[in-house]
Amino acid sequence: MEERILAYCRDRGLPEPRLTWGWIPFNGHWGIATSFFQLAAAEARAGGAKVNVGQRANELAEEIAAHLGTPEGFERVEAVKGYLNLYFRTAEYASNVVESALAEGPAFGRAPRLGQRVMVEFSQPNTHKAFHVGHLRSAILGDTLCRILESAGYDVVRANYPGDIGLHVIKWLWNYMKFHAGEKPEKDITRWVGDLYAEANRRLQENPDLEGEVRALYARWDQRDPEVRKLWEVTRQWSLDGFTEMYDQLDIRFDVYYFPSMVEDSGKDTVDELIAKGIAQDERPAGPVIVKIDEQLGLTQEKYRVLVVLRSDGTALYATEDLALARLKFEDYPDLVKSYYVVDVRQSLHFLQVFKTLELAGYDWAGRCQHVPYELVTLPGNVVMASREGTVVLLENLIREATQRALAVVEEKNPDLDPAQKLEVAKAVGLGAIKYPMLARENGKIVTFDWQSALDFNGQAAPYIQYAHVRANSILRKAGIESLDALPPSRGVEYELAPAEVQLIELISRFPKEVQRAASELKPLHIANIAYDLAKTFTDFYNDCPVLIADEPVRSWRLRLVAAARQAIANSLNLLGIRAPEAM
RNA sequence: GCCCCUGUAGCUCAAUGGACAGAGCACCUGCCUUCUAAGCAGUUGGUUGAGAGUUCGAAUCUCUCCUGGGGCGCCA
Numbered sequence: 101m102e103e104r105i106l107a108y109c110r111d112r113g114l115p116e117p118r119l120t121w122g123w124i125p126f127n128g129h130w131g132i133a134t135s136f137f138q139l140a141a142a143e144a145r146a147g148g149a150k151v152n153v154g155q156r157a158n159e160l161a162e163e164i165a166a167h168l169g170t171p172e173g174f175e176r177v178e179a180v181k182g183y184l185n186l187y188f189r190t191a192e193y194a195s196n197v198v199e200s201a202l203a204e205g206p207a208f209g210r211a212p213r214l215g216q217r218v219m220v221e222f223s224q225p226n227t228h229k230a231f232h233v234g235h236l237r238s239a240i241l242g243d244t245l246c247r248i249l250e251s252a253g254y255d256v257v258r259a260n261y262p263g264d265i266g267l268h269v270i271k272w273l274w275n276y277m278k279f280h281a282g283e284k285p286e287k288d289i290t291r292w293v294g295d296l297y298a299e300a301n302r303r304l305q306e307n308p309d310l311e312g313e314v315r316a317l318y319a320r321w322d323q324r325d326p327e328v329r330k331l332w333e334v335t336r337q338w339s340l341d342g343f344t345e346m347y348d349q350l351d352i353r354f355d356v357y358y359f360p361s362m363v364e365d366s367g368k369d370t371v372d373e374l375i376a377k378g379i380a381q382d383e384r385p386a387g388p389v390i391v392k393i394d395e396q397l398g399l400t401q402e403k404y405r406v407l408v409v410l411r412s413d414g415t416a417l418y419a420t421e422d423l424a425l426a427r428l429k430f431e432d433y434p435d436l437v438k439s440y441y442v443v444d445v446r447q448s449l450h451f452l453q454v455f456k457t458l459e460l461a462g463y464d465w466a467g468r469c470q471h472v473p474y475e476l477v478t479l480p481g482n483v484v485m486a487s488r489e490g491t492v493v494l495l496e497n498l499i500r501e502a503t504q505r506a507l508a509v510v511e512e513k514n515p516d517l518d519p520a521q522k523l524e525v526a527k528a529v530g531l532g533a534i535k536y537p538m539l540a541r542e543n544g545k546i547v548t549f550d551w552q553s554a555l556d557f558n559g560q561a562a563p564y565i566q567y568a569h570v571r572a573n574s575i576l577r578k579a580g581i582e583s584l585d586a587l588p589p590s591r592g593v594e595y596e597l598a599p600a601e602v603q604l605i606e607l608i609s610r611f612p613k614e615v616q617r618a619a620s621e622l623k624p625l626h627i628a629n630i631a632y633d634l635a636k637t638f639t640d641f642y643n644d645c646p647v648l649i650a651d652e653p654v655r656s657w658r659l660r661l662v663a664a665a666r667q668a669i670a671n672s673l674n675l676l677g678i679r680a681p682e683a684m
Numbered sequence: 685g686c687c688c689c690u691g692u693a694g695c696u697c698a699a700u701g702g703a704c705a706g707a708g709c710a711c712c713u714g715c716c717u718u719c720u721a722a723g724c725a726g727u728u729g730g731u732u733g734a735g736a737g738u739u740c741g742a743a744u745c746u747c748u749c750c751u752g753g754g755g756c757g758c759c760a
Contacts, residue, residue: 120702632707
């Protein structure tokens, strides 16, 4: 097609146009479009004469439309306001889209394997602390990115990096040894652990004299006191068990766990290496070990500034551990083409510094490390969630509340459902309602959490998309179609499609491209958008186009379309980590 | 002081540099004897923070301001 247009322009002595194709943005029309404003403008520049570009573009579009006639595979060609619109021969394309969605099934939208491995590190919760809604975004964003990258053809390693050492752990241990010795968590491990941490802080605030005891305990820790280390191991595991419960509920899993405690020593080795290479400057004991990155790079304007890689007392910092962790990841998986860090935006400079320092140290994989920043989840009034301030919404509470609320709605809407299924639906809906708002906005935008909108199951939200899936499923069930094999055979489209049908097919056809785009831009938002658009368009179809009572051949074709739409909706929900219930 | 992000309808957010800037929430008016009303239809609502520039064309790119948030040598 492009060839013919280019040839036409050559023949006419027109400048070579740069054609960019897009979809025709009108509902119910299916095809591709390009504009001739650029060509008209180029022509005007070359000619030097004053012309009305818009008008000339339309003339060109009309000329070319006339020249093309109606090419093979297209139904209609028209020129409108400077655009050349090529309408697909609907029947043929519609059939291709629906049949490929049905044939590929759960793999619809998935790209062929690339044979390339990437790692995504996400959800770095602190052991010995509460898990609250503020921690949820990294977990959900990271999980969804993994699903998207996997679908785009990558082999994905899902990594977690829980903070298992530091002052907060010592405070917790101190409180436990002094006031809770011998106690064990029963259920709600994470809540119990979090409460003890809050209690520790309260005690220390009420009686600052006790901080001496905490410092003493820290010293014992540093000297690797066996009793302290043992207790740390046991209690750390409690926390991790609690996290695992939480991740299970959220349908999130990990392939590998890294811990600061694993890389504390190797981090110090890395710092020694940096000093030996002359990259880091050792100012101990008067000062810390630092890397003057801008100076190393010969920059006159400050960009990377100075990274402190080791405290003056020789103890490790976050940066110390991150240097070693980055190495460890590439030791474990030397073939990583990318090593992503899903961490909040406040650490942008930190990662810029760490990765640049590793590059200075000569590690060629340093350029493959990439920070994927996201903004925080705050409470109304821009209040940051902090366990010490008590300004948190606990994840358990949110899940429980959302699930209960969803259960109440199911009871009301669909009382005949099997009780076990009601619970299933409540979980799917409750969790979907929690996840969707975290994914349906730019990573760099703050999510303000409030109970009312978190528990609103109406409108642009996961339950709406799930409901569209349920309706599609319901039609097929009533038609007696239990599996795809029971669908009427494919005979192509033998009637003129309604606008709602064309629109639905167009969206289904766009789904695989959106997966690619979401993967290359690392933006789950695109999937959240296409999922909602699919649901919305299916609902329009549902209202406009009866299926079960339609005459043949309409009925048979629409049943296949419904099955294809159900598949596309299910696949998009799956990428978001949201379950698609059969009924609700 | 330097750097990053952000600003779109009353609120929360969308929008490959392109056709009338779209949804949801909220408000108001209707629609269950038709494939599940967690739905649908309709009404109301905009000088895309301001100003300049690039471009045939700018919410989108550049510059200068302004608003809000964040970061900047021993916190994580």
